Structure formats: structure tokens, C-alpha cells
Amino acid sequence: MTTTLPAQSACSTSTTSKGLRLVAKGQFAWAETPLRELSPGEVIVEVAGCGVCHTDIGFAYEGVPTRHSLPLILGHEIAGRIVMAGEQARKWIRHSVIVPAVIPCGDCDACRSGRPTICRKQFMPGNDADGGFATYVRVPARGLCPVPDELPKGLTLAMLSVVADAVTTPYEAIRRSGLSVEDVAVFVGAGGIGGFGVQIAAALGAAVVAIDVDADRLELASAYGAALALNARECADVKSAVRSFAKQSGRHGIGLKIFETSGTAAGQQTAFSLLGPGAHLAIVGYTAQKIELRLSNLMAFDATAQGNWGCPPDQYPNALSMVLEGRIHIQPFVEVHPLGEARQVLEAVHHHQLRRRAVLVPQ
């Protein structure tokens, strides 16, 4: 296994990447593959770290189909260093970058209309091609987010991998909601996504409520921005608790800004039940489960429910700035594991045995 490569723009024929392939539902195999010739707009990233997302678990264990057929290396939260680049991407050589989880084509109707997240030619590593649970990954250079060489103390390039989804997806949901200092923001789910959402909303000056069923997560959310932490298992009337908090907060924003960040049916039920006049409900987490609800409440409350499929690459530098300025803390919310243990880590995430977001790091 080669982990260091000469920084160059030509593809070395002897270089290989080692990664964990999903072979079939629940079945993995390690594979070592040569790095093929690069297209002019592509780069090879030497992976510093790759976050493990709920979406990977869906692909690996729940039968959610990947767009590229199996076998496929998963992983779409990637940070690393560019070690090779095609002709049009040479400026990236030696740069540290975060690879957007969703890379739009930049040229279609959707992209030109300012809706890059629904670009139909979008590229997602670990879905459209081999992803980041590997030593190297080949991606388009479009939309790469540059990372400075010097990072604040305690922060590593590997940890910044989670910016590519766990940070930017709630960031984009919050941006679209128009959250301001006059708002109350409610996060239903304070896990991988919600923990960062809480911090972003608090950094923007909103009064933040975190709701979860896990006491440790709630404690962490309280330490990093939540003014009210509610355990849904213990609080008999979440709705009343949120309402009286909103009333006492003295905020004059119109309607609650609710963020469903649990990706569970129960969380969605709670989030929808919090709708009131002028509310904005962002669906950030994903579950394939259906729920029963009175859709007309959107009409009766003059409310909006909105989903976002990731985040446009042009927003990544803004989210990264918040991390580098210490307004979003990553370290307490992640745990780093060697890539060699990827199989066990995925299994543990699948069985909800990890408390923090896992980042896989090639040794």
C-alpha cells in the first residue's frame, strides 16, 4: 500500500489505492486498485480522513441502491491533499481540500438557475464512483474547498472531512431558513448533523433548543450552544416546553425555525408537531420510513417544509470559515479511527454503538 506519492500532474502507473469495497448488502472486501489516467478536470486526493455518514449505512446495510453498481467504495465526507491533477486542475497540486459531498456539473439548467443541489449530472463520491473509505480517491476538481496548511490547535485535516456533509448540510438548511438573531431554532436530533446545526444556529445568534433521546448528546449540545436541551423520553410535553422557551426568549422572529436532524420517523413526528404560525421546518435527516401527518397544517399555519440535498460547493468556504474561527467546534463531535478498522466502525455505526461521528483515517 502506497501512502505517499510524489506531487505531480501526471499519473504514475505504479500507484495504487487501497479501499474497502461494498460488494453486496452487508458484505465488504478490501481491494487495491491502480489509479487510472486522469481526465483534464480531475484530481487524485490522498485521503486524510473520511467521515462515516448515515447515508453510507443506508447503502451498506439497508439496501439503498448506489448510483454506480457494486462493488463500490463508499464514503463522501472527504478531506485530503491533492497529489495528482489533470491538465485543467494543476493549480490544486499539493493543496489541502475538502471534497464537496455533492459536486454539481456547473453547466446545466439547474446549475445556471442557482439550484446546483438538484443538478442531474451531479457527482457524489462513494455513490457515482469509488469514495473516500480508501487511501486515494479520484474526484472532479470542480467545487473543491481549499483548506489552509496551518490549522487551529486541536484541529486536523482529517477532522475537517465532516465539513463535507455533517456541517454543510445543516449549514445550508439554516441558510435557506433565513435564520437570524430574532429567531428560535429547534433541532430535533443532536447527533452527527444536529450537533453541528446547534452550533451554527447559536453562532448566528438564534436562541437554540436541542431535542434528543440521548442524555450525552444533549449535554454536548448544551455545552456548545443549546440554551434548552429536552430529552424526548423524559419530557411529557415537548411542544409546551418549546413554546414557553420561545415566549421567554424575547425573540421577535416570525414562527419557529425547526430542523429535523434525527433522520428518524419519531423525530419527524416531533418536528412536524412543533409547526405553528409562520414556522419553517427543514428536513435535514433522512429516513425511508413513512409517517402519518396532517399535511394541511402547512396551510393552516402558513408554514413551509423544505428539504436540501446537501449544500452548494460555493457555500463550503463560509462553513469552513466558521470552523476555523472557532464558531463551530468539530473535535468534541468526532472520533477518529484507522481506515484499517473501517469494517468494524461501519458495523458499530450501523448498531448505533458510537457516540460521535466516526472519521476513518488511512495510516
Place this chain on the structure above:
Amino acid sequence: MTTTLPAQSACSTSTTSKGLRLVAKGQFAWAETPLRELSPGEVIVEVAGCGVCHTDIGFAYEGVPTRHSLPLILGHEIAGRIVMAGEQARKWIRHSVIVPAVIPCGDCDACRSGRPTICRKQFMPGNDADGGFATYVRVPARGLCPVPDELPKGLTLAMLSVVADAVTTPYEAIRRSGLSVEDVAVFVGAGGIGGFGVQIAAALGAAVVAIDVDADRLELASAYGAALALNARECADVKSAVRSFAKQSGRHGIGLKIFETSGTAAGQQTAFSLLGPGAHLAIVGYTAQKIELRLSNLMAFDATAQGNWGCPPDQYPNALSMVLEGRIHIQPFVEVHPLGEARQVLEAVHHHQLRRRAVLVPQ
């Protein structure tokens, strides 16, 4: 019963209004009441016509509570002439007007934030006080929409009553959706609300699909702007039919603009099933029934579902202009009945026996 009043700004003590009161669920009684002293900002409207809305049926037969306790005269789609006005509203005397179904206070946080439809001090005739199923109605002068004395041939002031909800509510939903000539607009339900929605969307240049279970409604929708009419009872695959229409339409708008205008659970299921990348779903109709759906589709499709509680009064003149310019046709979509038959008409609407929107006209 007095139907003509001297146009004056003082309240005549001898003047009475005759209207149909809802006494209890499903029970009505005619009542004649004196017109009480006006507040400075109030006016008395001599009702020319009052539309019968699905919401009235909810109040009258389905146990939906009115904000003012019973007995109460229903009716919130009102057009008429101002015959008395308080001190601050004298300019309205003798003017023909449409009374907005929802009249915001104009002064609260919501109103000042440009969200008047969720004003908590809003006034709705036939809900907060006696409404338009009467010869006269007392309303605030705020937000009244002036109607010219000369109307296009075939159009009466009575017919214009339906602008106050049946026209303006889909108008506002369409406005919020950002509909353009590049869009495909789908109306699920071509009845009282959908019939006008189809016309507005077509007038704005969109390619319009109407879906209903009633052949006559679909025929009317086709005659007034729908390029494709689908009978949900006969079309085995509504989704595919809409998709292939959208493809052939050559429109480059991002995502379908879907308008749920049936106010039924089945219609909501159909509307939600049409969600695709970048779609906008407007919940315009109301039903208290719950439906089962995969809320995460909003996230997977980067889509938005939005409701609107009526329409801000400042949009009424725009909607009325479209009617006066002949871009929205009202006559084919309404049927006029004498106020004296209000009880029977409400009963008929309740049992879905009328094909068009009923307008009650004092004789």
C-alpha cells in the same frame, strides 16, 4: 328587510341586517339584527354577493370551531358597496369593494415583517364576527380592495365576491412558488380553487396540468387554460403522464410546481407523489384528514412544501386586475343563488351537489 340604505357616515338606528346564523353544528336560523355603532376604522358593507367556501362547510357541518362563539353568521367571500363608514374610513362611502377574507392588523411583528397572513390579530368575517351570508356586514376598512363601478360585460359585483379567497388564495400560492413561463404547473383538484388556479397559472404563461375525478370540471379546466387534463379515476399512472407532459412541454423551469387544490386526502397523496427534484408543492386546499407519506422525500428531492393562509390584502388589486382584464374568467366557474336559499345551498355544497362555486346574493 331593508336592502337600500342612505349612503352616510352615521349609523342609522333603524337599520337592520338579515342573515343566516349558524346556531349549532348543522343548525341554522334566520336573524334580523340592528347595525350597531361603528368604530372609527369600520365600515358597513351592503352585501352584493358572498361566496360559499369549503371552510364554511367545515364550520357548519364538520365541527371545525369558529373563533367567535356561536351563534354566528358565516361567509368570508364578500363583495358589496360601502353604505356607512366610521370617521377614519369615510373615503370608502359609496365605493364598491371586495373584503379580504383575512384582514391583518397591519401593526404587529408579523405584519411589519411582511408576513400579514399570520398576523395573530387578523380579522376574518364569518369567523371572528358575523360574516357575509347576510344583507349587511360590518368589517374593518383596512385592506378593502376597491372595485370600479363599471364592470366588463357578464361580470357582476356579486360574482367578484369569490376573488376574496377562491381567486386570491391560489393567486398567492402561485406568487410564492415563483411560477414563470418556464414552468409546468400541476393542479390537483380543478374545483372552486383549482379552476381559478389553472387560469392564473396559464395567464402567467406556464404549461398547465389539471387533475380531478370529475369529467365536467376537467372539461372546464381544459377550456380555460389546462393543456393536459387527467382524470385520476381513469389514468392508471398519473405520475408518468405528468412527467411525459413536462418533458414534451419544452419548459426549462427547475422542478414541477404542484398545487394541491382539492382539499382531500386522496388529492394530497397524489400531489405529494408528484414530487421530484427541485419541486415546489403548495398546499392550498384544506382537509383535517391525515395522510401517510415519506417526509424525507423533501430532502431527497431538495423540494419545498408550502402552505398559505389566504392572501395579503395588498395582492388583491393585482388578482382583481387579472379578472377585469379577462385573464381570469369568473362567470363559468360560479353559480348565483338568492341569499334566501342559503340553507339549501349550504346543504347542497356539503353534499357535493353543486358543480360550481355558489355565490349567495341578497334580493
